[in-house]
Amino acid sequence: GQNIDQPTEMTATEGAIVQINCTYQTSGFNGLFWYQQHAGEAPTFLSYNVLDGLEEKGRFSSFLSRSKGYSYLLLKELQMKDSASYLCAVRDWGPQGGKLIFGQGTELSVKP
Amino acid sequence: DVKVTQSSRYLVKRTGEKVFLECVQDMDHENMFWYRQDPGLGLRLIYFSYDVKMKEKGDIPEGYSVSREKKERFSLILESASTNQTSMYLCASSFLGGQPQHFGDGTRLSIL
Numbered sequence: 569g570q571n572i573d574q575p576t577e578m579t580a581t582e583g584a585i586v587q588i589n590c591t592y593q594t595s596g597f598n599g600l601f602w603y604q605q606h607a608g609e610a611p612t613f614l615s616y617n618v619l620d621g622l623e624e625k626g627r628f629s630s631f632l633s634r635s636k637g638y639s640y641l642l643l644k645e646l647q648m649k650d651s652a653s654y655l656c657a658v659r660d661w662g663p664q665g666g667k668l669i670f671g672q673g674t675e676l677s678v679k680p
Numbered sequence: 681d682v683k684v685t686q687s688s689r690y691l692v693k694r695t696g697e698k699v700f701l702e703c704v705q706d707m708d709h710e711n712m713f714w715y716r717q718d719p720g721l722g723l724r725l726i727y728f729s730y731d732v733k734m735k736e737k738g739d740i741p742e743g744y745s746v747s748r749e750k751k752e753r754f755s756l757i758l759e760s761a762s763t764n765q766t767s768m769y770l771c772a773s774s775f776l777g778g779q780p781q782h783f784g785d786g787t788r789l790s791i792l
Contacts, residue, residue, distance in 0.1 A: 599778055610684075610770065610783035611723075618778065655723070659778070667713075667738065668781065672722040 590656035703771030
């Protein structure tokens with residue numbers, strides 16, 4: 569079966585660092601995506617990992633371990649505007665690049 | 681910037697009605713997708729299309745159909761709306777292969 573797990577909620581303090589974990593068990597693997605979604609808005613693309621290791625993009629980094637079925641999103645120097653839902657999605661094999669399977673999302677609240 | 685436009689932000693329909701949700705993208709993307717998003721369940725794929733007149737069932741296609749007559753437009757059809765189809769519907773598009781999906785702002789559909 570297909571299963572993607574992430575914590576439902578997290579709280580962190582402005583200026584701090586937070587790590588959002590994602591574990592997956594899928595029949596195929598063709599890359600892992602992280603999206604950010606503010607309340608009432610569309611999800612926006614943050615990062616993509618297909619090989620093991622760390623991808624850094626400004627204040628955001630994403631890590632992947634394919635052997636462990638594990639990824640995390642690291643947010644540094646947290647700002648109030650980072651309060652949002654963070655979605656982990658695994659791309660399965662399939663026609664034209666496969667489809668995405670999403671986790672339930674992690675609701676991050678950043679407090680002053 | 682990629683623009684994915686959904687025809688309505690909010691829509692209220694009655695049980696048994698035939699409902700059309702329209703999505704247009706302006707980036708010449710081959711792939712287009714329809715998801716629904718429900719609290720606690722995350723995004724679930726209804727249908728997707730990787731070419732004009734082509735369609736593939738996602739994870740929850742029952743009660744829905746789709747139409748892709750032109751490359752830029754992907755329509756979701758609720759043949760006979762039911763209350764359990766009340767949800768947020770999100771359209772997305774992407775290039776072939778491993779490219780990230782870009783989402784529209786969503787249509788919040790209520791079936792009374």
